[in-house]
Amino acid sequence: MSHEASPAAPLAPSQGMQGIVADFSSDQRAFKGVPWGKPMMWIFLVSDTFIFGTFLISYMVVRASTTVPWPNPSVVFSLPMFGKDVPLLLIAIMTFVLISSSGTMALAVNYGYRKDRKTTFWLLVATAVLGATFVGMQAFEWTKLIMEGVRPWGNPWGAAQFGSAFFMITGFHGTHVTIGVIFLIIVAMKVRRGDLDHQRHGFLTGRRGNYEIVETMGLYWHFVDLVWVFIFAFFYLW
Amino acid sequence: VYFKIWGLLFVLSIASYMVDYLQVQGLLRWSLIIIFMLLKAGLIVAVFMHMKWERLALVYVIVLPPLMLLVLLGIGAIEAGYTHLTRATFFEQTGLPPAPPH
Numbered sequence: 001m002s003h004e005a006s007p008a009a010p011l012a013p014s015q016g017m018q019g020i021v022a023d024f025s026s027d028q029r030a031f032k033g034v035p036w037g038k039p040m041m042w043i044f045l046v047s048d049t050f051i052f053g054t055f056l057i058s059y060m061v062v063r064a065s066t067t068v069p070w071p072n073p074s075v076v077f078s079l080p081m082f083g084k085d086v087p088l089l090l091i092a093i094m095t096f097v098l099i100s101s102s103g104t105m106a107l108a109v110n111y112g113y114r115k116d117r118k119t120t121f122w123l124l125v126a127t128a129v130l131g132a133t134f135v136g137m138q139a140f141e142w143t144k145l146i147m148e149g150v151r152p153w154g155n156p157w158g159a160a161q162f163g164s165a166f167f168m169i170t171g172f173h174g175t176h177v178t179i180g181v182i183f184l185i186i187v188a189m190k191v192r193r194g195d196l197d198h199q200r201h202g203f204l205t206g207r208r209g210n211y212e213i214v215e216t217m218g219l220y221w222h223f224v225d226l227v228w229v230f231i232f233a234f235f236y237l238w
Numbered sequence: 239v240y241f242k243i244w245g246l247l248f249v250l251s252i253a254s255y256m257v258d259y260l261q262v263q264g265l266l267r268w269s270l271i272i273i274f275m276l277l278k279a280g281l282i283v284a285v286f287m288h289m290k291w292e293r294l295a296l297v298y299v300i301v302l303p304p305l306m307l308l309v310l311l312g313i314g315a316i317e318a319g320y321t322h323l324t325r326a327t328f329f330e331q332t333g334l335p336p337a338p339p340h
Binding site: 023046106229234 | 243248255271272286287288293296300304314317321326
């Protein structure tokens with residue numbers, strides 16, 4: 001590389017380590033060609049990863065260090081159906097609902113970039129409905145467990161830490177889903193009113209936007225799904 | 239592409255549900271759970287979140303820091319084992335040899 005400034009830094013990424021070094025040493029924006037909203041959302045998601053990671057690790061510590069036997073999740077979360085207990089039925093349905101919502105979200109992002117307003121709107125609504133369904137089922141699950149006597153400080157089946165870990169982790173995740181549903185509705189309204197096509201001041205938020213906000217929204221939503229994958233594996237299946 | 243991944247995620251979820259339904263136990267159980275989990279997580283991040291098509295610089299900034307959690311995981315595991323041993327020794331009559339005097 002010569003010391004002459006190369007005319008018009010290339011937008012196409014160079015390969016491998018060189019590309020990384022070039023991007024970070026470029027003395028301007030590190031992530032060329034990436035709209036600013038996307039790295040910001042990613043940075044938020046990384047910090048959220050740490051929050052949930054810490055939750056799951058502390059759950060592991062608590063579960064590994066107790067001398068009282070841990071309740072068997074596949075019995076605790078079973079649902080009586082057709083006269084016999086099906087283990088984890090509700091949780092499995094919740095998992096499929098959330099994965100489906102992730103699928104519709106991915107499609108919404110795709111149609112958004114094709115400027116297909118109507119399809120994007122309906123896909124976003126479908127995602128929001130599936131998300132709300134998920135929260136509803138979680139509320140049902142919480143109600144059932146609380147009726148059965150699970151409290152953050154104890155439960156009928158074993159280690160007292162079960163309740164606190166359960167309510168903390170799923171509660172935090174449920175909050176994320178709820179916030180996601182609210183933002184999905186806002187973004188869906190923006191899409192429907194055509195704010196994004198004309199970069200008009202939006203619905204509820206004053207900022208002008210384009211279809212990139214649909215993708216940013218999508219990142220958040222997929223992250224919520226991602227967290228559920230981990231919770232499902234560690235909390236319900238383990 | 240999205241429909242394919244969608245289907246794949248369904249299959250993986252069914253697979254990990256089956257692990258529980260058929261009551262697979264022991265080492266096989268948790269290695270299967272972890273494999274299915276990591277596959278699902280990888281698919282979501284790579285395809286749904288478009289990580290596959292991002293600049294490498296951005297990918298590394300996002301993917302590397304969470305690896306720190308593995309360190310915390312290790313510390314946690316060691317500490318938990320120690321706490322468990324201590325509790326078993328001092329709080330319960332489990333037949334473990336008493337702690338040496340100090």
